[in-house]
Structure formats: structure tokens, C-alpha cells
Amino acid sequence: MDILRKGWQKSKTSLFYAAIFMIFVAPIIRLLVMSLKGPDGYSLQNYYILLQDARTLEAIVNTVIIALGSTVIAAVVGVLMALAVAYTNLRHKRLMEMMVLMPFIIPSYIITLSWSGLLTKRGLVNQFLESHGLAAIDMYTTGGILLVIGICNIPIVYLSVVHMLRKIPLDMEWASRACGFTIWQTLWKIDLKEALPAIMSGSLLAFLSAIDNFSVPAFLGISSGIPVLSTYIYEKAISFGPDSFPLAASLSVILSVIAITGTLIEALVIRKGGAMESIKDDYAVRIYLQKGRRRLLEWGLFLLWGLINLVLLAAMISSAFLKNYGLAMTRANLSLQHFSFVFTNTGVLSAIRNSILLAVITCVICILVGTAMAYLKVRRNSRAVALAEKCASLTYAIPGIVLALAMIFHWTEPLPGVKPGIYGTINILIIAYITRYLILQIKGSTTALLSVNPELEEAVRVSGRSKWTLWRTVMIPLLTRPVLSSAFLIFVSALTELTLSSMLASAGTKTIGLTIFNFQQAGDYSLSAAMSTVIVILILAGYSLVHFKASERKEKKEHEFVSGTRKSAVRTDAGPS
């Protein structure tokens, strides 16, 4: 019996390893192999051909320039905003933070649309500039792409830095001031140095995200002939020449090499500081600004973020109400025709249905699998799961367009002779989304589980209750909120996804992102604006619903804390509220 059970255990583990390999590792290996494939056997010929091509070099140079430039924007603005929100006596910090985080929940192609909508040739801003003898701003340039990606990535740096700044103990600043330094010198010599690892890793994430970004260069660069690697891979892959897939694969490897180089540089640069940060976030005001200066800063920041968020969205939304793109804003030119098209067109409706279906299925599977894996990792110390987590983060780290290509190569024939025929169906999208987003849920569920004291589980067991009771009465109630908050991120990402679906979707399985992209590519700017408007409203409604529910629950929880019934149940209140 014992041997039998051991055998079953062993085969279960090897089955798990095989599945992990099949889902996360094999596609990437297939991509590498494909990049070496030529008409006569395997060689480095593809790379040779590509690097001879001036357009490839242009794409590489553009990619690096855009990635570095946008990272500088994201880092500078993100750090300054983090300092202002974490340390000064500004008022309305919650509102300010929400405005900074807007680009996080609104897909980057919608932000692109609103910028290019505001700054069209015949738009108000450019007409004003030209009438004053100034040069018009053209968003369909490298600079335009760089700016929009930079703005989209500000929240990445901001979030990474603002938490670190709050964790630096107040005493450390006071010690410096007692040594004779002003608060500004202290910020420079102490706080920014302490926060450097967070600034560096936030900037690196922004850099990787800029390399990964497909939608911004696709919206602004394809029509104006500015290649970057992600759109160049897309164009190569959909060109359907005899060597189009191998060349796209080689380009993907080049793009991945740039991404990995960034990661390695970070590891070299960051000097790991000691773990002396205070455990709790400290919200104390550290920089007192005089009333006048504070007001000035408040108004300045609200103006800036109001412009970046609201004015831009307003520009896009208003253009959705215009009969024709670029018309003047007069009553005669207004119409609801684009919205009625969006709500009646079967293609649009099926895209919305597809995206919602995809988002829900991806979410449910990620919650179940991700939480189970997190449990095995945290409580059972499972080595297999730890390895699986590394593999799953690999498919999140490589650029989306690269993953999409790998998905095609792998899943048309996952094993020699096996052709499941899922390419072209919605199933390939489901698999691709899970491959891409599972790591987010593993991480989120891990954080959630770490906040539940293992003694709580032991207490249930000691009371002689079953495993089922444990989950029903203790684990699920405690885990629901933090697990759902990371699942919400996956839901929004999957709902508005463009990169993977641009390669993997076919006629009947188009997604919301792809539909907007197609409208924009076909020149139907008003339609893409109308559809984006609907999506923004949906997202903001969903966000406020979740936010409202969460804060309501938090209040309830705090109430329970006061009455003391759950004092020992939750060690830390982890996860965003």
C-alpha cells in the first residue's frame, strides 16, 4: 500500500512538472527554435538577414530611445509625485493619488486616442499654436510615442516609490536635521538614497513595460511608418510570407534580449540596503509648506493631472459625439450616430461579449489555480510550485507580442503529431491570457495567505474540525478581499487587452481592444472614440463599485476590530483597499 501511495505521489509530481513545462516553458523554446529555422536547416541566418536590414536597426534604435526616454519621464514625475503625496502637507491626497493612478486602469490605447484626439492637426490646441506662429504638435512621431508611454508608466514608478518613502522612519530624517541639515538636504542625502532601490526597480519595471508596449506604437507609429520592435514583429508575423514567422521569431528574441539586459543592469546597479525600514507605513507629514506655497503646489498639481486625465478624456469623449472627426464643436455637428453604431453593430457587440467572457474565465481559473499554488507554496513549502512560479513569471516578463507569437508556434502542434486545432478559436486566447496573468494571482494570493496566521488553521484542526470547515469558516472569509483585489487587476487587464489578441484573435473572436484598434487603423477615429468612451465608463463604474465595496467592508472590519472579536484573526491588513 505504502509503495502504491508513494508511486501515486511521484507520478502526480511528475505530471505537475510536465504540465508546467508544457504551458510555460515549451512555447518559449519553440520560439527560440523557430528563430533559427531557415529554408535549408537551422542556422543564425535569420538574424544575419535582419541585422543587415536598415529597418530592423531603426526599430531597435527607436525601441531603445522610446524605452529610455519614457522611463525618464515616468521616473522623474513618479518620484516627484510620490514625494509630494508621501511627505508634504498637501490636502486632498486621496483624490490626487487617484488621478495619478488613472493610467493604471485605463488601457494605454485609449490614452493614446485621447492625446492624438486633443492634438490633431485641425484641433484647438494646434490651431492656437499655429495662429501664434508656433510649430504644431504632432503625436504621430517618436516623441509622441515616448510621451504617451511615459505618462502611462508614471503609476508604476509612483506606486513603487510612495510605499518605500512611507516606510522610511521619521527618526532617520530627524537624525539628519539634528546633524545640521535642512529638510531639503535631508531629502536628497537620506530619503532619496534610502528609496533608491525602489526608484531603480520601479524605473526598471517602467522600462520593461515600455519595451513590452504594443498599443501605443501601433496606434501612433504604424500609420506614420515609425517602427519599434513590438509593432515590427506584428507586421512581420501578419505578412504571411514564407519566412515571416521565423523572422518574427528572431526579432522576438532580439526584443527579449533587450528586456533581459535591462533586468541584469538593475541587479548590478542596486546595492541592497539593510532591512532596517520600519514595518508600518508612516503617514506623518514631513515637509510643512507655508500656506501660500502649499496652495500653489496643490493648484499646480491638480491643473497638471486634470489636464492629463480629465481634459484628455473629455477631448476624446466629445470627439465621439461629433458627426465627423475634426469638426468644430457646434450644436449642428453633434450626433449620437457613433454610439448607436457601437450599440447595434454585431461585430462590436460580439467583441464586447468575447472580452467579458475571456476576462471572466481567465479570472476564475487564475483565482482557483493561483490560490491553490500559493497555498502549496506558503504552507507546504512545495518546491515544485516554487519552480512553477518562476516559469509563470517568465511568461509575464517577456513582451506580450513575443508571447503571442510563441503561443501560435506551440499550440498549433503542442506535441509531435498532435494538432488540437485551437488556433483560431477563443481557446487559444484563454490559454494565452492564463499563461500571461497567472503569476499576478499567485503573487496576490501569496500575499493574502501570508497575512493569515498559520495558528488559525492549527486552531481549527485542534478543535477537531474538517479541512472543509477550515476553508468554509476561516480561510475563504479571510482571503476573499485580498484575493479579489488582485483578481480585479487581471479582470481589467484581460478585458481591455490588445497585444495578445492582435495576433491570436480571428474573425469571430475579436476583442474590445482589437476592435478599437481596427477602427483606428481604418481611419474611423470617431467610432474608436465612441467605443473607448463606453469602455472607460464601464471600467470607472466597475472600479468605483469595487472600491466602494472594499471601503464599506473595511469600515465593517474596523468596527469589528474595535469590538475586539477579530483582533487576533488578521495580522496585517495587507493589500490595497
Next chain:
Amino acid sequence: MSLYLEHVSQQFGQTPALRDITLEIKKGEFIAILGPSGCGKTTLLRAIGGFIKPTEGTIRLDETIYSDGHTMVPVEARDLGMVFQSFALWPHMTVEEHVRFPMESKRQKHLSAEEKRRAVEQAIANMGLLPYAKRLPGELSGGQRQRVALARAIVGKPSILLMDEPLSALDAELKISMRREIQDIHSQTGATIIYVTHDQSEALAMADRIIVMKNGAIEQIGTPQEIYASPRTEFVASFVSKCNMVQGKWRDHQFHVAGSTLVYEDQAIAPVFKEKGIYPVRPEQFRLSRTGQGLAATVTNRQYNGREIQYSLRCANGWFTVYTGCEAMFQPGEEVRMILKDQEGAGR
């Protein structure tokens, strides 16, 4: 260069943290501010340091106003050094960089590079940190971190040193040896030290004068001997010297213990106690005996710690604590007499 506080008050929202504090601290004095948590002692230190602006009152160093209704000299422009409870070392700087840090500030502009270098070297050597000069705080023990914090605070030779419970993060044995080092620093630098603590033994052991605080107000200021032996308020008596409050009646200079024929002689007992009909007795002023003239009590608990025995007792007057030598042992439940040592035979 004396430090003056005149009618200093601090209000946090509705709660008063400091109430009308007036005191003078002379140059080179070692002052301990003693009190339980929430008594305002740390707030007082922060007001002196300039980390917070008092709601009312004036703080000045001789004629230099540090803060009053109109001015607020920022921390960095005050002539002081500070040691924090958490040590507040910067994880990314080595020991040497910590000690050099204050010398790079505007405050030390008048010194030449050579003088600065020598000051840093001397502070590192004085605190016994030479072998660790290149280490980061994460690689140091608690005691070594404390020395770094002290070296950083004294290297600029400030005229006032502020210390906010600097020893409370250390273990018991290290505390005692660090007390000696702080006393050495005081005698070597001649700086005024303002030392906040909730540990009465630290205050008694090191300070020239102790300020006992409660609820944001000063209860008593005096030398350690005065505070310990002649408390002026009930709070000081119980907080610092752990006095037992014997109930009874004062008649002229004699105290008649309630419910007994015992009479205690007045020994400079403060008027507050006389008004309330109390005679404060410190735990070591009683001795226990099975017979004799004393308060009858029952032993409820006994804790032996090697040097002495601490007894808890119950008597008609309430709960008492008595420290005795280790010669005689009494069992819990035993009936004993508590006899006031230096007045044996006084009452009959």
C-alpha cells in the same frame, strides 16, 4: 549658556501634551526627564529640539530665541545633537560615513578640513568603533549601533545633547555599561544633556537633576536624592520610589497609623501627604518580623532575586510592597509585622 523654557504649552488637537512648562537648564547639567508613557516627556524634548513648534511659550538659549510666538529656529540651526530610541542609523551608510555626516553640514563651516578629519577620527576612536569603521549598520550589534548613534551626536561638539530613551532598545546588561559611557561623554564634552526616560533607575543613576512629569505638567524638579527620599507629590512617591501609602492621621509632627496604636515621627514629609492623611514608606524602609511592634500583614507573594527578596503583603490598610535582605524567609500566607526601620521603638 543656560536653556530657558518659559510657559511652554503644546496642544495636539484637543489634547494638551504640555501644560505651562517653565524651567531653567544650566550649562553642562545632566537633566533627566522622567515619567510614564504619554506624560509629555518626549514632546518636551522635541519642542527643545525644534522638531515641533510649541503652541505657546518661549524657548531660548540665553538671549537667543529658539521659538516663541513669532520665531521658530529650525532644527538644523540649533546648536544640538540628538540620540534616538531607534538609533535612527541610515542603512546605506558605513559607520565612518555616519560620524562624518554632521561635519559636512553648514553648522561646521568654520572648521578646516583637517580639523574635521581629526574630529571624526577622535569620535570614532573614543567610542571604540575603529574596528568597525567600514561596516554598515546591518552588520553591527545593538551596542555597537548605539555607539555609532552617540558618536554621530557628539562629533560636532554641540552644546546641548538630546537623548530620547537611548537605552531602551538594549538588553539589561548592556544598559548598565552604556550608562557608564554616557556619563563619560558628559564629563568629557561638558555638554548639557537632556535625557528622556521612563526608567527611574536610569534617571537616578546618571542625572544631576531629575524632572518628573505627569499629564504634560512638571510634578517635581530636584536632585536624585531629593526626588527619591523626599517626594513632593503622591505620584512621585509611587512612580519613583514605589512608596507604600500608609493611611492615618497627622497630629502636629506625629503620624497616627489608622487602626493601630503605632505612631511615626515626621521626617520632612511633604505637606501634600499631611493634608491627605498619608505617610509614604519606601519598600526598603520596612523590615519584616514575626513579632514586634509593627503593622500586621499577610504575605501573599514572594520573589527572590539573589540580592534581596520582594514581598507583596496584604493588611487592613491595603496592599504593600516590602524589600528585605535574604536572611529571613517568610512563606506566602504567613502572618508578619511590618516595622518601620529607623523609627523602631518610637511609637508605643
